[in-house]
Amino acid sequence: MIAIDNLKMQFGSEEILKGISTVFEQGKTNLIIGQSGSGKSVMLKCLIGLLKPVAGTISYHNKPTDQMNLVQQRILRENIGMLFQGGALFDSMTIEENIMFPLRMFSDQSTPKMISRVNEVLNRVNLDGVNNKFPAEISGGMQKRVSIARAIVNNPKYLFCDEPNSGLDPKTATVIDNLIQRITHENDITTIVVTHDMNSVMEIGERINFLKNGILVWKGTQEDIFKTSNQDVTDFVYSSNLFKKIRDVQNKNS
Amino acid sequence: MKYLEDIGSYFLMLRRTFSGFTKGDVLRELIFKEIDDLVMSSLGIVSFIGFFVGGVITLQTALNLTDPIIPKELVAFATRQSIILEFAPTFISIIMAGKVGSFITSSIGSMRVTEQIDALEVMGVNSLNYLVFPKVIALLTYPFLIAIAMFLGIFGGLIAGVYGGFVSLDEFIRGLQEDFIPFHLVYAFVKTYVFAFILATVPAWHGYYMKGGALEVGKASTKSFVWTSVLIILANYIITQLLLS
Ligand SMILES: Nc1ncnc2c1ncn2[C@@H]1O[C@H](COP(=O)(O)OP(=O)(O)O)[C@@H](O)[C@H]1O
Ligand SMILES: [Mg+2]
Numbered sequence: 001m002i003a004i005d006n007l008k009m010q011f012g013s014e015e016i017l018k019g020i021s022t023v024f025e026q027g028k029t030n031l032i033i034g035q036s037g038s039g040k041s042v043m044l045k046c047l048i049g050l051l052k053p054v055a056g057t058i059s060y061h062n063k064p065t066d067q068m069n070l071v072q073q074r075i076l077r078e079n080i081g082m083l084f085q086g087g088a089l090f091d092s093m094t095i096e097e098n099i100m101f102p103l104r105m106f107s108d109q110s111t112p113k114m115i116s117r118v119n120e121v122l123n124r125v126n127l128d129g130v131n132n133k134f135p136a137e138i139s140g141g142m143q144k145r146v147s148i149a150r151a152i153v154n155n156p157k158y159l160f161c162d163e164p165n166s167g168l169d170p171k172t173a174t175v176i177d178n179l180i181q182r183i184t185h186e187n188d189i190t191t192i193v194v195t196h197d198m199n200s201v202m203e204i205g206e207r208i209n210f211l212k213n214g215i216l217v218w219k220g221t222q223e224d225i226f227k228t229s230n231q232d233v234t235d236f237v238y239s240s241n242l243f244k245k246i247r248d249v250q251n252k253n254s
Numbered sequence: 255m256k257y258l259e260d261i262g263s264y265f266l267m268l269r270r271t272f273s274g275f276t277k278g279d280v281l282r283e284l285i286f287k288e289i290d291d292l293v294m295s296s297l298g299i300v301s302f303i304g305f306f307v308g309g310v311i312t313l314q315t316a317l318n319l320t321d322p323i324i325p326k327e328l329v330a331f332a333t334r335q336s337i338i339l340e341f342a343p344t345f346i347s348i349i350m351a352g353k354v355g356s357f358i359t360s361s362i363g364s365m366r367v368t369e370q371i372d373a374l375e376v377m378g379v380n381s382l383n384y385l386v387f388p389k390v391i392a393l394l395t396y397p398f399l400i401a402i403a404m405f406l407g408i409f410g411g412l413i414a415g416v417y418g419g420f421v422s423l424d425e426f427i428r429g430l431q432e433d434f435i436p437f438h439l440v441y442a443f444v445k446t447y448v449f450a451f452i453l454a455t456v457p458a459w460h461g462y463y464m465k466g467g468a469l470e471v472g473k474a475s476t477k478s479f480v481w482t483s484v485l486i487i488l489a490n491y492i493i494t495q496l497l498l499s
Binding site for chain 2: 045048049050074077078080082084085086088089090091101102104105106
């Protein structure tokens, strides 16, 4: 579980996050949704410590990060997996080396042991036989899967995903979404997914946080999102033509 | 104001580069890879330029010393001095600012824009130590390139001078040995080490702190070349003033 309280972030005089409080639950896919530029990525980067917020507290399992000593911080890092928007695979390394990288850096396992772990996680993301390829040699969807494999190779307790299906076709996007959800449930991970894609909300929106201009304007579940009268949320949901049409059909039928 | 900030961030970068060390065996591997990418891969171009520019220096000197009173040995003497003092260390380093420098900026810059640097940091790797430190260490072998440029430059001069019929082999070799001051080599290699440090760190700074996308990577490489050469030339002036005057 991750809790944030009154999180504020600004660049220069520009306020990006204006005091956000929420809780991300363990064993659930927690979504942060909102339009481009609403501050989703900045919020994620604050959570994982890539950016230092100007105010507010972030607590992992009730332990505020600013009260952690160096050892606790290091242990926390090892328990964090992150899936970046573009995959962020190291292009100078093969798929196998990419996934092995966190193990090589922070454990003293023997190479055969690491390789068998690599194959294990590759198997979990349904990829085989790509060990010796380079990231540029595989498709975008495969890169995302390798990225997930790298993020979970250390069995993290927390998984962060920034727009996991941007740049993917709808079918592959759904596969990636479901993969993230499955891993979340099976490993009882606290997963946070940033997205602006309504399809992801439909697929994996167990808990939803709606962000607008740096303010958390709505919180709820998948079921709630179609019932809410919050104008910002309905604007977002029905900005997609498909959902608009479905709503119209439903209205006609009832 | 902006410049002061940049200088400050450069020195902060250096501090982080030399702390928070990456695991030893990983680091060793990276250093060997950088020696290959930065130094070994430049061997061809440095040899080529060294040889031919050495030849041209000799040609120019010979063609311009037409007065029969001036001894022919002077051609070799002038070639040796210009190659050891300036051409090999400074001129080659400016070319390396274009080759090695823009390679460093674009490779680190593209890691920045594709969030590979963020990925390193999230994993708890000190990205500056991981990316920049191996380059600094690899460029400790840079004087090897300069030594080759010196040797081939003088050799190119000898070929051009002797086979061009401007000076006999005997005269040329006598000229090379004339008034040789060993401290000049010390001076040249001190310079070379300073340039090597600039070559590793200034382009790295331009890549590491860049913002934007693929287009900006290109712009950053150009800017990095300009600043690296400017700093090499300034450092050259200061070191010469300190060591030779
Ligand atoms: N490092 C930064 N420096 C300055 N401004 C930034 C930085 N990162 C993000 N921003 C600004 O913060 C705002 C929110 O960005 P972001 O969180 O990336 O949006 P999104 O919700 O699309 O992920 C944008 O206006 C962006 O320009
Ligand atoms: Mg974003």
